[in-house]
Amino acid sequence: MQLLAAYGVDTVFGMAGTMTLELYRGIAATGIRHVQCRNEQGASFMADGYARATGKPGVCTVIGGPGVTNAATGIAQAYSDSQPLLVLSGASPAPTQGKGWGAIHELNDQAAVTAGFTAFSAMVRYPEELPELIARAYGVFRSARPRPVHLSLPRDVLPAAVAAEWQPRRAPSLPMPDPAAIEEAAEILARARRPLIFVGGGAVGTRPALTAIAERIGAPVLASNAGKGILPDSHPLSLSCSVLQQASRQALADADVVLLVGSEVAAGDHFLAKLEICGEIVRIDIDPTELTSMYAAAVPIQADARAAMRALSAALADRKVLGQRAEGELRVQEIRARNAAQLTALEKLHTRVWHSLRQALPEDTIVMGDATQIVYTGTFAMPMERERCWYYSGNYCALGPALPMAIGARIGAPQRPVIAVAGDGGLMFTVNELATAAEESLALPVIVWNNDALQAIVEGMDERGIPRIGVEPRSPDFLQLAQSLGCHGVRPAGTQQLAHALREALNADRPTLIEIREDSPWLRA
Ligand SMILES: Cc1ncc(C[n+]2csc(CCOP(=O)(O)OP(=O)(O)O)c2C)c(N)n1
Ligand SMILES: [Mg+2]
Secondary structure, eight states, X not given: OHHHHHTTOOEEEEOOOGGGHHHHHHHHHHTOXXXXXXXXXXXXXXXXXXXXXXXXXXXXXXXXTHHHHHHHHHHHHHHHTTOXXXXXXXXXXXXXXXXXXXXXXXXXXXXXXXXXXXXEEEEOOXXXXXXXHHHHHHHHHHHSSOOOEEEXXXXXXXXXXXXXXXOOOOOXXXXXXXXXXXXXXXXXXXXXXXXXXXXXXXXXXXHHHHHHHHHHHTOOEEXXXXXTTSSOTTSTTBOOSOTTSHHHXXXXXXXXXXXXXXXXXXXXXXXXXXXXXXXXXXXXXXXXXXXXSSSOOSEEEESOHHXXXXXXXXXXXXXXXXXXXXXXXXXXXXXXXXXXXXXXXXXXXXXXXXXXXXXXXXXXXXXXXOSSHHHHHHHHHSOOOSTTOEXXXXXXXXXXXHHHHHHHHHHHOTTSOEEEEEEHHHHHHHTTHHHHHHHTTOOOEEEEEEOSSOHHHHHXXXXXXXXXXXXXXOOOOHHHHHHHTTOEEEOOSSHHHHHHHHHHHHTSSSOEEEEEETTOHHHHO
């Protein structure tokens, strides 16, 4: 824990057990803040939310066996969304592993259990292995595509004495773009008549260069959920995260050149197997496997996106370009208008709610979204002026992350307003963590979009003529539930009341559950 403190760890999210007692001696000795979850899935989601709000790795401390399997969903989501997470778990005593003796919390080949959704997962055999493993983890977090790392610490290894003081090691330098590849890319972009830029979470931090490039070549900018707000949604070249909308998808298909930065173009953002891209692709990614993936690039550039975008912007500055800013802006206006004309009645309802929320929320508010229909609409309907403010993990698409991620964000960045938005089904997965938020006295609005159904699945069954089975669970009385867990609970009866409730909740001494019923008459007024 001293070594982790030296790396900058100030908070861990966890659940203690006999296996991990010695870890807690270290937590106490270093003064690292420990946030106690109610279930380890909450801890891994909170650590993920902490990472998204702070940019630093989120850390969880859990027991082996059930602690690891409970935490698995949050770890897998962080893997899917390229978030840095350090999972420190207990493990059965080293001599018992693989023997099948029934050691307490025994989990066969525990490191292998998380190997598929971590950058690496290691079973620590000797304490002396730790400084190198932690350095390797920080290398992943700071110098490569960030992803979770899991270290299993057997209960007989944890109390072992170590000889020397452990010191952090420096992270490797970031990969810089090949100048020849940048020249090639600039040449292709300069020749483009109908260019388009697509940005994902890997493009966070590129706003100045992105804006310069987009304006120089007149390229509309589409974003994934993770890339929403890198270019402000109010910018006349922004198409926001609207890949769910037909006209935006058509624009992507019709572009003659696509600059694709820091994104796998995950299906979770657009709900299709593959998006159509007919033009030439210039691709920038820190992960070489993305550069040869299904969206094959004419020019694949393996580099840190910030450095590559700066170089590309410089290479375009003194080139003659065919694309025109005014033309690009006109195209964006047309695409936005066509998208707006195709909104469904339900999407219009959702949009009305998002606009009321936007008016009541400060610009730097972090929104944590669950897998609920109102959040799907929010991907394009909730205006965002800043990056790292809108989070919806459509890719892993687990139910339940919004509340614990919001808790982690609020704890990591207490100066920032944070809200969670979840459906009646999704909230129930992690509703126990309202108790955690209450205990931490977090001013945290938690919005429940209640349609008394797993509506997305209801619609899927209805469309296919399948009888509705197991998709209309009875909702609890959400307000009473919130109150019993130490939170406020309100059900606003109009847009004004909603805005008022939100402002109160942002300054309250505890979390506030705000229930919005989809059948509220005021939503249709
Ligand atoms: C862990 C998990 N289990 C099942 C699903 C499948 N699933 C996707 S959306 C959904 C419905 C969610 O219901 P709710 O949260 O009420 O949102 P709504 O669709 O009603 O807006 C379900 C069950 C999932 N995404 N994640
Ligand atoms: Mg629902």
